[in-house]
Amino acid sequence: MDPRDTALQSSCPVLAAPRFGPLPDMTNGQRLIVAGNGLFVQVRLDWLDCVQCLTPPVGLPLPYGTVEERLKFSFGVLPIRLIEAFVQAGRQGLPDEVAGVLIYRRGTRGLRLALCEPLYASPGRIEYRRPALEADETVAVDLHTHGRGLPFWSGDDDRDDQGIKVAGVFGCLHQPKPKARFRLALNGWYKALPHPWQQELLELPETAGTGWNRPLETGLIHRILRRWKTQGISWNT
Ligand SMILES: [Zn+2]
Secondary structure (H helix, E strand, O other): OOHHHHHHHHHOOEEEOOOOOOOOOOOOEEEEEEEOOEEEEEEEOOOEEEEEEEEOOOOOOOOOOOOOOEEEEOOEOEEHHHHHHHHHHHHHOOOOOOEEEEEEEOOOOEEEEEEOEEEEEOOOOEEEEOOOOOOOEEEEEEEEEOOOOOOOOOHHHHHHOOOEEEEEEEEOOOOOOOEEEEEEEEOOEEEEEOOOOHHHHHOOOOOOOOOOOHHHHHHHHHHHHHHHHHHOOOEEO
């Protein structure tokens, strides 16, 4: 094989899921797992161990094992206390956007909040400098606000979220309860994550003629979220 292909493929090897034994351990990095129930990506970092399904089964019966999705953090659960401290900083920065990070330290297996120094900030955009990191530190959670605007993932956000991280965006900070969105970002692949500020997103717009039965739809979303809550990531309160 061309040594360049060897180098490229060693940076993201492909593994067939074992049918009878456990998945072999892996060092920090990324690999693809071809399993009987789909194609998965596994990512290991100091703070992260996750297996996520990229595509459902291809339709061809494969003699491989099945794999379950997982999302585990070395720091345990996402700390609401630190994120609420960021929300408070976001409110103080109104009407402009504010950015911050939760930094993981390998030595303590803990997180700390650091605000990012704004180079330019307005109600619609922020450019900022990331805080300096110690040798055993890495950014695990990237946070920013949309000020009084709604939380959503903009094109700028997609460009910023090219690495491996949990990303959160808060909006409507002038209201008593902010709105938020969270997602897991794996090198440009995104998956929405449930979060404690979710309730606000359940308020469906009062638009007529959409064909939606509001109580039924809300109940469906609640059922999905309950399932998420039991299977998904955990937060401390
Ligand atoms: Zn944004």
